[in-house]
Amino acid sequence: MRTINSIFSKSGYSIARNETVKRAASYPFLKDSFLRTLRDYETVLRTTIFPELPATEKRHELMLELIGNPLIEAFYILNFLHLSLAVEGDVCEFGVAEGTNSALMANELLRSSRSLWLFDSFEGLPKPTEKDRMLDDIFDLGDMASYEGKMAHPQSRVKARLEAVGFPQTRTKIVPGFIEKVPEKAYPDKVCFAYVDFDFYEPIKIALERLHTRTAPGAYVVVDDYGFFSEGAEVAVTEFLAAHSDAYETISPEPHAKGFMALKKLSTGR
Secondary structure (H helix, E strand, O other): OHHHHHHHHHHHHHHOOHHHHHHHHHOHHHHHHHHHHHHHHHHHHHOOOOOOOOOOOOHHHHHOOOOOOOHHHHHHHHHHHHHHOOOOOEEEEEOOOOOHHHHHHHHHOOOOOOOEEEEEOOOOOOOOOOOOOEOOOOOOOOOHHHHOOOOOOOHHHHHHHHHHOOOOHHHEEEEEOOHHHOOHHHOOOOEEEEEEOOOOHHHHHHHHHHHHOOEEEEEEEEEEOOOOOEOHHHHHHHHHHHHOOOOEEEEOOOHHHOOEEEEEEOOOOO
């Protein structure tokens, strides 16, 4: 791992920062250079820590659109997504925002028959609870209460991104509303992979519980913002695992990719 980390620090990780992505998307000459470097970056990843990750067209171009996620995290997400396709079920995203991750995952699913379920209030973040202690004031708002209603984006923007990658409308399931108000019948019967990016404790905890009864051994659930922004994500995961001990394997990323936690379903036990 020392060699891999050296590569990340000298080339890969230095290009995997959001500000670099934004610059690359703004200037054509920088974009071309970035894409070449990104292809080399993926080659390193696929020959070291992600040997089972297949190559996919348009992947790197879609990564230029990502907002808020380091590129190394995106590769982790895609690796878990492809591993999960060995399990029966559809793919879910909880917390869609502008749909950049949605489009990235949809592109990876084009050759499969899986549907993509997208859950979002489309009204911004909910009211935080006392378990959502601030860790990072990402918008410099001063306190967690000020984040209520932030990050609201229209469904039309998400739909446009999915249409741009050619993902079938018949396999697109957009479920609007705050998660606590979404009825059980609005979920897929079986889920092989879920990306949970709800930011706050209560919606994350609800999503995890809803997924628990719909996932089989071999399924993956990735919880974003673990140890970042709000303490709620880590608290929700800790409480969930305490209630479902022995049912999951936790997979922490390498230090260069911190900020999320992956749960692999091991059994259908409690």
